[in-house]
Amino acid sequence: MSRKKNHNIIDNLSGTVAKERLAEAAGQWLSADILVMTFVGILAIVCAIHGFSYLYSRKKVDLYHSVPVSKRRRFAVIYVNGVLIFFLPYLLNVFLGILVAGINGGMNVINVKITLISVLMNLILYLGVYSLTIIAVMMTGNIVMTLLGTAIFLGYELAVRMLMTFYQSAFFQYYHYRYDYQPLSSPIGYYIEAVQHIESTNSSFMGVLAPMMKCMVLAILFGTLAYAAYRRRPSEAAGKSMAFSVTKAAIKTFLVVPFTLFVGITVRDIVGADGGGKSSAVILLFVMAAAAIIGSCLIEVIYELDIRAALRKKHQILIIGACTAIIYSIFQFDLTGFDKWTPNPEKLEEATVIISGLTYRQTYVDEELRRMNPEEYVLQMPGITDIEAICELSEKKAEHENKNIQGENSYLWMDVAYRMKSGRVIWRSFAVDAREEAVLNKIMSNEEFKRANYQIYEDAIFDRIKGKDSYQILYHTGISAVNLSPDDTDLIRQLYIKDLENTDYTKRKDEFICGTLEFSVRSGSYMWFEYDIYPSYTNIIGYLKEKGLYEEMTVKAQDIASITVTNNHYEMYSVDDDMVQDYSITKTFSEEEQIGELVDALYPASFDSMFKMTDTISTDYYVYVQLKNGTNNSNYYRGDSGFYLITEKIPDWLVRETAYE
Template sequence: MRSKIFSSKNITTAFKSKPWLPLFIAVGFVFAFPVAELVMLGQWQHLHYTAGQMEILYENLWRDGFVLTGMVMAMAAAFINGTSSFVYLYSRRKADFYHSLPLTRKQIFLQQAFAGVIFYIVPYVVMEFLAVCIGASRGFFSLGLMGMAVKLMIFHLLDYFLIYFCTVFVLSMTGNILMGILCFFGVLFYFPAISLILNGYSETFYSHHYYLQNGIPGILYHYFSPLFVQDRFLEIYGNGEAGIILFLGLLLVGVIFAVAAFLAFEKRPLEKAGHALVYSWSEPVVRFMVVIPAGLGIGLFAYVAPTGGHGVTWAVVGSVFGMVMLHGILETFYHFDFRCFFYKKLHLIVSFIAVAAVAFVFKTDLTGYETYIPDYEKIKNIAFEFYDINGNEVIPYICETEEGKFETKNAKENGPGTFITIEKTPEMYEILEKIVREEPLKERQDGCYLPVRFETASGRRIYRRYTIKRSQCRELMEEVHKDSDYIAWKYGFLDVGEKYKNSFTLAGGAMEDEFIKKSEKAEFLENLRKDLKDVDAKTFTELPCSLLYYDYSMLPSTEKPDQLIPGKEPQISYNGSVYLYPGFKRTVAFLKERGYSLFEGIADLEYADVYYTRENKEDGMQDTVTVRYEEKQQLKELEQAIVPQFLMPDWVERENIDVEMIYASEGFSYGNYPQYGGMGYLMKEKVPDFILEDSVKVQEGLLESNIPLE
C-alpha cells in the first residue's frame, strides 16, 4: 500500500481532482523567480550599472531577493495545499466518507502530504532552473550560484513543510472554520504577543529594562512562531552565516509540527466536526492561554493610561472586566449557548490568581531583575551605548578593510543597537555595581541614559539601561577612556589618509563655525595625534573647549549592493564630530597661535533669556516661564555660569534650566533683535543666587514671563 501512496497514478488522480492547485503554484513561482529576475535585470541596465556591478547585484538577488519572494510563495503554497487537503475534516459527512475508505489515517495523511509536496516542488524546480538559465544567457553563471540555488531550494522546502504542517495541525485540532482561522493566527502570533506583553511589564516596572527583545521575551518572539522564526532565519541566511544551523533549526521546528499534526489527525474524533475544538482537553488549555495573557495586557494598559495616580485600581478593574468578558465569550463559543457565559467559574478564578501573581512578581521585583549584575569573573566583556552621553559627539561606525577600502561597521558584530565593547576593569565593575545598588533616578533630565550589555563566558548576553547621575557618568567615562582601543575608534578619522578630500570645522568661542585652512590641516592633525598619545583619561572628562566637525567625502568603499553607484566606483562618506579638550596642549596652542577661537567663557552679553519650567497642576503638563535679564551685574554672573549647549557633556553637573544668549552686534540685526547668540546651560557650581531665587518664585507662581510683546 505504501508504494501506491507514492505512485505516479496516485499523483495523477490528485492532479485531476485539484488541477487548479499546481497551476496556481506554478504561476506564483513564475512571478517569484523568472519575472522578478527579468524586472531587476531591466532596471540595472536602464540605470547603466557596469558589468562588474551587475554581477554583484545578481549574486545579491539570489542571496536576498529570491529568498524573500520564494519564501512568500512557499508559505502561500503550503497554506493552500494544507487547507485544500484537510479542510474536509470540518464536514462530518465528508469526514465519514473519506475515513470509510480502505485506508488508514496514516496512509491518508502521507498521501495528502506527498501529493502536496509534489505539487509544490515540481513548479519550484522548473521555475528556479528557468531563472538560472536566464542569468546564464546574460553572462551570470558560476558553480557558486548553482550552490546558492540548491541551498535556496532546501531553505524554501523547509519553509513549506513548516507552514504546511502548522496548517494541518490547526485543521486537525479545530472543528469549524472560524475557530480554525483564530487558532491559525494564534499559532503564528501568540508567542510574539506574549513577548510584547512581558516587555511591556518590564518597561513599566523595571527602571533598568532595555527596550530590545532579549532573554526569554526575545526567544519567544523570534523562535516560537512559525512565521517569525522564518524571518529570523531569513536574516541569518542573508548575512551568509551559519548555514547548517539554519538548516537544522528549521528542520527541527518542522519535525515538531509534523509530529504534532500527524498525532492530532490520527486521533481526531470525527464526531466532533463542527465543534470549536475537537479535543476536550484543549478547551481549558486554550482558555487559559487566551484569558491570562489578555488579563495581563488589559491590566497593563489600564495601569499606564490614567494620569491621576490610580493606576493600580484601574488595572484591577480592567483586568477583571476583560477576563470575565473573554472567558464568557470563549465558553459561549465552545458550547454555542449564551447561557454558558459564566461556566467554569473555577477556571476564571485560577486565571485571576495567575494574572495577580505575574503582576505581583513584576511590581515587587521578586526575580531581582533590577539589582542583578553578573559576577566579575563570569563576565567576558562589557559593552556600552553612548548615544545619550556623547550627545554632541557623532562617531561614525565605519572601518577600513585590509584592501584599503572603507565600509560601514556591521552592527551584528556588537549585537543590537550600537554597542561598543570596552575592556573590563575592576574599577569599571565597581562603578556599575554602585549604579545598580543606588536608587535609580526618576527623571532623565537629572542624569543620562546608559545602556549596558554584559556578555558572559558562556555566551549569554544581558542587557540593562541605567539612568545614571552626572557624577557617575564622569567616573565611568574616565574609566572608559583608559581603553586605548576606544580612543583609537573615537578618533579614527586621524588614520584616514590625507589624500582624500576632507574638511575640518571648529565650533568653539566664535559666533560662527570656523574652517581649518587647507595649509594648516596637516600640522593640526599631527598635533592632535601627539596629544592623544600623551594625555591621560582625566583629560576626557574636562569641559571641552571646542567641537570639531570632520568630513571625509567620497572614500573608496567595498562593493556592497547597497553602496553601488551606477557606472561609478562605490564611495562612502566618513563624517562626525568629537570634542577637543584644554588638556590637548599642542592642539590648543596651535589653534590659538593661528587665530582660531576656542571656548574660554561667555562675555559681552546684550541680555539673556532664561527658561524656567513649572508643573501645571490642572493638566499635569510642564509650563515654560521665560525671564529676560538685562542688568549688567546679573549678566556678569550669568556669563560665569553659562556653557553653550553643544559644549556641555553629560558628565558636567548642570541646572535643568536653559538659557538663550544674545550678543550685541554693530551693523547686524535679526529682525528687531541684535545678533542671535545661541542656547546654553548653567553649570551647577556657578549658578547665580538670583537664578535659584527666581526659580523658586516661578514654582510658587510669583514670577511670570517678562518678555516684551512684539
C-alpha cells in the same frame, strides 16, 4: 530587467558598470525577502488547510476512513502532495527567472549563490508554516478555528515576550531594554534572521545556515506532532471548535491570562495606578477582573458555539484570575528582587559598560562585516576586571521612574552586563550623576571599556573596509567637511587611539568637541564609525595641521557675512502648552564686533553633548551662519548644520536683543 537596461541607455552606462546594475536588479529579484516570506507563508497555510480539509466534514471523514489505507500512508500522501504543489511550480518560476536574468546579462556568481540560498530558505519556511498549520487543522474542527489557531501558533511567543518586556520596562527601574524578540517557536522569526544576514553580508551561506537549520528542526518537530495529532484525532471532531477536549482549559488559560495582563498594563498607563492613589488601584483591579471574566466567557462560547455556555466552568475563571494576580504581583511588588540586586564582588568575574550615547555613533559589525547589535558586540569583547570600580559604579546608580529623573543635575546613562563566575550574564540599565567624576574616570579610562565601545581598535574590520571602493574618511568641523586619504587609514587610527588612551571622563566633560572623524563604507548596507576630536587630542590634531586642514576648516569671524540667532524661549512654554503660541525671537547680526563675540560661543548642533553638565550648552538658541562666500556649509550635509551656544559665552547684549516682550 528591460527597465534597468533602458536606465543604462538613458544614463549612458556600458561595460562593467552596466552589468553591475543589471546584476544588482537580478539579485533583488531572485533573493529571499519579506514579501516572498509573506507569499510563501500564505501558500503554506492554504495548502495545509486544503489538503486536510476533509476533516471538517463528518461525511468526508467517514468516506476517507472507509478506504483501506493506513493513517500513516494517507497522512504521508497528503503531506507530500501539499509540498509538491508549492515546490514544483516554484522551481519552474526560479528557472524562468534565472533564464531571463541570464539572457539580459544579470547573472553572476553572487546571484547564483543568492538563488540557491533563497530556494533552500523558502522551502524550509514553507515546510515550517505548512506543518504548523497542519497541527492547527488537527486541533480544530472548522476552518475559522484553524486560521485563528495558525495565527496564534505563529505569533503567540512574540506577543508574550513583548508583553513581558512592557511589564519589565514599566515596573523595574533598572531594566535593560533589548530588542530580542526572536521567537524560538516560529519559523518566520528564523527566516527574517536569515534575510537580514543576506542583506548585510552579500549572501554569505554560513550566516544563513544557522537560523535555517533551526527552522528545519522546527519543521521536522511540527511535522512529527502533526502526524501524532492526526493519528489521535477523533472522527467525531469534524465541525466542532476543538478536536481535543483535554486541551480546552490549557488553551483558554494561555490566551486569557496574557490578554488580562495586557489590559492591566494598558489601563495602568492611562489611569496612573502607580501614583494615582487608591481610586486608580480600584479601577485597575476592576478592569482586570472584567477582562478575565469577559475573556473566559468569550472563549467558552467559541468552544461550545452556544451563548448559554458563557458562565460554565466558573472555576477556570478563578484559576485564570489567580494566575494573572500572581504574575502582576511579581512585577508590582518586585518579588524577584530585580531592582534590589547588586553584584556580589566574590561572584563577579567582569563587566562590560556601554555608554548609551556612544552606540548610535557607529555600526557594530563582526570581522565579516555582519551587522550586530551593541549587546552582541560587547559580549564578545573582554570586560572590565576592576571589580571594585564596577561595584562602586553600581552603588552610584540613581533612582528613577520610567527613565525620568527629577532634578536639575546631569546624568550619564549606561547599560552594564555583569558576567558572573557561573557564566550567567545579568544586564542592568541605569543613570549615574555626572558629578561622580572619580568612579566615572575609573570606568572610562579603562582599556577594556574603550575597546568595547570604540571599534576603531578593530584591525580586522578596518582591513576589510578600507579596500572597498565606497570607503571614505570624513573630517567634519560642524560647518565644513573634507575627505581624508583612505591610504592614511592605519596612521589616522593609530594617532586617534593614542589620544583615546590618554582620555578620561573629566576631559570629555570639561572640553568641547572641535571636530569629528567618520569612517564609512557601503557593504550590503551603509556602515559608519564616528569619533569625536577634543582639543587635547594632540596626535590627530597634529596630523590635521600637517595636512593644512585644522585651522583652514575652523570657522573664523572674518569668513562670516552674518549670523542669524533664534531665541526659542522654551521657558515660556508650560507643560500643558499646545505649542500653538510662538515665543521665538529671531535677529540677524552682521557687525564684525558682534560676530567676533558670537563665534567664540558657537557649538555645532551636530556635535554630541552627552558628557556635558546641564545648561553647559544652551539649546534655547539656534544659530545659522552665513559665510561670505555665499554658503552656510561646504555643500555637505550630515545631520544638523546649525549651531547652539556655549552658555557661559553668551553675550549679555544677545540676551537683551532677543528678549521676548
